[in-house]
Amino acid sequence: MIGRLPATLLVPGLLLHAVARTAAADDVPDGVYAEAAQIYGVPESLLRAVADVESGGHMNSGPTRDGRWGPMGLVAGRTLERAADRTGFDVQLVTTDVRANVLGGAAALAELAAASGSLQETLFRWAGFDMPTASWEYSAEVIA
Numbered sequence: 001m002i003g004r005l006p007a008t009l010l011v012p013g014l015l016l017h018a019v020a021r022t023a024a025a026d027d028v029p030d031g032v033y034a035e036a037a038q039i040y041g042v043p044e045s046l047l048r049a050v051a052d053v054e055s056g057g058h059m060n061s062g063p064t065r066d067g068r069w070g071p072m073g074l075v076a077g078r079t080l081e082r083a084a085d086r087t088g089f090d091v092q093l094v095t096t097d098v099r100a101n102v103l104g105g106a107a108a109l110a111e112l113a114a115a116s117g118s119l120q121e122t123l124f125r126w127a128g129f130d131m132p133t134a135s136w137e138y139s140a141e142v143i144a
Contacts (some may be wrong), residue, residue: 026057036106072105082108
């Protein structure tokens with residue numbers, strides 16, 4: 001697994017503990033994770049960890065087989081529309097532009113975090129799998 005260091009940040013009343021991962025080669029331009037972290041209060045390390053698990057940080061030309069878009073793995077009917085709504089970007093931009101996708105993912109994560117009691121619960125809700133065990137495993141993988 002990628003190297004890690006502890007990191008914490010307050011997200012609207014929720015103290016998140018995330019892991020700082022070393023930068024890997026991905027499609028996200030320098031500074032975009034930091035920009036999203038600054039704007040939405042989600043740790044940069046958490047954004048990188050989600051993107052790493054979702055897509056390896058890569059922008060896809062269309063949805064994945066399970067309907068996830070971009071580095072943040074935004075899903076229609078759940079996180080995709082929330083990301084567009086919270087950023088003011090249209091859905092098409094969030095699915096085709098790397099920066100809009102990461103900013104949207106950060107906005108959606110911040111909203112979920114504000115309504116969750118823990119980082120694990122936030123990630124469980126983000127994953128949204130039909131089987132709760134799969135969502136908990138996803139949460140553990142992002143945090144690892």
